[in-house]
Amino acid sequence: MTVSNRNYPKKVTVNEVGPRDGLQNEKTFISTEDKIAWINQLSQSGLSYIEVTSFVNPKWIPALADAYEVAKQIDRASGVTYAALVPNLKGLQRGLEANIDEVAVFMSASETHNKKNINKSINETFPILKEVGKEAIAAGKTVRGYVSTVFGCPYEGPVCVEEVLRVSETLFDIGVREISLGDTIGVANPLQVQKMLDILLKRFPSERLAMHFHDTRGLAMANVLVSLEMGITNFDSSIGGLGGCPYAPGASGNVATDDLLYMLDGMGIQTGIHQEKLLAAAKFIQEKVGRPLPSHSLQACN
Ligand code: HMG
Ligand code: MG
Numbered sequence: 054m055t056v057s058n059r060n061y062p063k064k065v066t067v068n069e070v071g072p073r074d075g076l077q078n079e080k081t082f083i084s085t086e087d088k089i090a091w092i093n094q095l096s097q098s099g100l101s102y103i104e105v106t107s108f109v110n111p112k113w114i115p116a117l118a119d120a121y122e123v124a125k126q127i128d129r130a131s132g133v134t135y136a137a138l139v140p141n142l143k144g145l146q147r148g149l150e151a152n153i154d155e156v157a158v159f160m161s162a163s164e165t166h167n168k169k170n171i172n173k174s175i176n177e178t179f180p181i182l183k184e185v186g187k188e189a190i191a192a193g194k195t196v197r198g199y200v201s202t203v204f205g206c207p208y209e210g211p212v213c214v215e216e217v218l219r220v221s222e223t224l225f226d227i228g229v230r231e232i233s234l235g236d237t238i239g240v241a242n243p244l245q246v247q248k249m250l251d252i253l254l255k256r257f258p259s260e261r262l263a264m265h266f267h268d269t270r271g272l273a274m275a276n277v278l279v280s281l282e283m284g285i286t287n288f289d290s291s292i293g294g295l296g297g298c299p300y301a302p303g304a305s306g307n308v309a310t311d312d313l314l315y316m317l318d319g320m321g322i323q324t325g326i327h328q329e330k331l332l333a334a335a336k337f338i339q340e341k342v343g344r345p346l347p348s349h350s351l352q353a354c355n
Contacts, residue, residue: 059282060282060284061281061282061320061322062281062284062286062322063322063323064286064322064323064324065281065286065287065288065317065322065323065324066101066102066263066286066287066288066324067100067101067102067288067290067310067313067314067317067324067326068102068103068104068136068233068263068287068288068289068290069095069100069102069103069104069290069291069292069310070104070265070289070290070291070296070307071095071290071291071292071293071295071296071307071310071338072088072091072092072095072103072104072105072106072123073104073105073106073107073117073137073138074104074289074291074295074296074297074306074307075291075292075293075295075296075306075307075338076088076116076117076295076296077107077114077116077117077296077297077299078116078296078297078299078304079116079295079342081341081342081343082115082116083116083338083341083342085119085122085123085126087341088106088119088123089123089126089127090337091334091337091338091341092105092123092127093127093128094330094333094334094337095292095331095334096127096128096129096130096133097130097330098326098327098330098331098334099324099325099326099327099330099331100133100310100325100326100331101132101133101134101325102133102134102136103133103134103135103136104136104137104138104157104289105123105124105127105135105136105137105153106119106120106123106124106137106138107120107137107138107139108120108121108137108138108139108140108143108144108145108147108148108151109138109139109140109144110140113299114299120137120147120148120151121147121150121151124137124148124151124152124153125151125152134154134155134195135153135154135155136153136154136155136156136157136197137151137153137155137156137157138157138158138159138199139156139157139158139185139189140158140159140171140181141181141185142181142184142185142188144185145185145188145189149189149192149194153194154194154195155194155195155196155197156185156186156189156194156195156196156197157196157197157198157199157233158182158185158186158196158197158198158199158224158227158229159171159198159199159201160175160178160182160198160199160200160201160220160224161175161200161201161202161206161220161237162200162201162202162203162206162212162216162217162220163201163202163206163208163209163212163216164209165206165208165209166201166202166206166207166208166209166237166300166301167201169208169300170201170300170301175216175220179223179227182198182224182227183226183227185227186227186228186229187227187228190228195230196227196228196229196230197229197230197231197232197233198221198224198225198227198229198231198232198233199232199233199235199265200217200220200221200224200232200233200234200235201235201237201301202235202237202238202301203217203234203235203236203237203241203249204236204240204241204245204246204249205236205238205240205241206237206238207237207238207301207302207303207304214249214252217234217249217253218252218253218256221234221253221256221257222256225257225261230261231260231261231262231263231287232257232261232262232263233262233263233264233265233289234249234253234262234263234264234265235265235267236264236265236266236267236273236276237267237301237304238267238269238301238302238303238304239266239267239268239269239270239272239273239304239305240269240270241266241272241276242272242275242276243272243275243276243278243279244279246264246276246279246280246283247279247283250262250280250283250285251283254283254284259283259284259285259286260286260287262285262287263285263287263288263289264276264277264280264285264287264288264289265288265289265307266288266289266307266308267296267297267304267305267306267307267308268294268305268306268307268308268309268347269303269304269305273307273308274308274312274313274316277308277313277316278316281322288308288313289307290307290308290309290310290313291306291307291308291309291310292309292310292311292331292334292335292338292348293306293309293310293311293335293338293339293346293347293348293351294306294307294308294309294312294346294347294348295307295338295342295346295347305347306346306347309335309346309347309348309349309350309351310326310331310335311328311331311332311335311348311350311351312348312349312350314326314328314331314350315328315349315350332350332351332354335348335350335351336351339351
């Protein structure tokens with residue numbers, strides 16, 4: 054399919070990653086109580102998927118050191134999937150104790166980012182994630198897989214598509230239900246996204262791919278639009294545009310959920326999310342982090 058075929062989908066799934074991707078890089082520690090209150094607001098906004106925290110080493114990500122308390126104490130609204138990032142079996146054990154619904158495993162398509170982010174080579178990571186996938190599925194959980202640095206690496210620059218395919222295929226082999234393709238440092242442009250998806254969609258069905266755009270250079274929404282035109286109906290975003298990867302220099306927040314919703318609503322694409330409730334949750338966390346967030350929708354209503 055080419056970009057000129059403007060067959061927009063009727064419905065899109067929005068995966069809210071703010072409580073994890075958004076907070077992991079925040080200097081201000083958001084109290085456990087505030088995180089819980091905020092996630093509960095998100096649950097009430099009509100979102101069907103929230104990545105609530107990360108069961109990584111708290112020495113690496115101190116902002117999410119209260120992962121267990123957060124996952125354990127949030128309200129569980131029916132129809133909402135509560136997911137968390139898990140890097141290894143230790144993280145899985147902690148996540149299972151907190152009864153998360155979905156395990157999100159992650160790795161990079163570039164060697165140096167993988168090493169800096171999770172202290173392992175790509176080939177060392179595969180068997181670890183295979184065990185995590187096996188154990189998670191045995192415990193009755195679903196598994197989602199992130200591939201980072203799909204469109205460029207902060208250390209190595211361009212990333213070869215064969216590596217993206219190899220990592221994606223290996224993650225599908227370990228049982229992930231879908232893959233989220235990460236533009237970790239926000240370097241992608243729409244033509245690059247189109248070319249990458251042209252290749253990936255020959256190998257994997259569109260229902261099994263999600264896009265995860267960071268907005269470092271202001272192109273995330275243009276990249277969402279071209280992905281929609283290519284048949285993708287699943288997007289990660291962070292409320293208020295909060296966030297970034299602490300092990301990816303230059304990374305800033307994801308495309309803002311509130312801006313994404315504004316665009317999808319305006320285009321008549323259903324998400325099930327209530328604009329006003331979402332904006333209220335965005336204002337809440339903006340006040341807690343104590344600085345204006347990058348979301349345009351938030352600025353427009355301030
Ligand atoms: P390591 O130091 O190699 O781990 O870290 P280790 O197995 O050698 O263990 C060292 C210590 O860590 C031990 O404790 C372990 O128990 C502990 P000690 O004996 O020294 O007291 N440990 C743990 N503690 C709690 N939970 C765990 C855990 N595992 C080990 N799960 C590790 C390896 C993967 C843990 C570390 O590198 C890490 O935590 N990395 C996480 C980095 C991270 O969270 N990055 C951001 C998320 S990725 C991202 O943002 C990209 C994404 O958004 C997509 C995109 O944008 O592209 C997903
Ligand atoms: Mg990310």
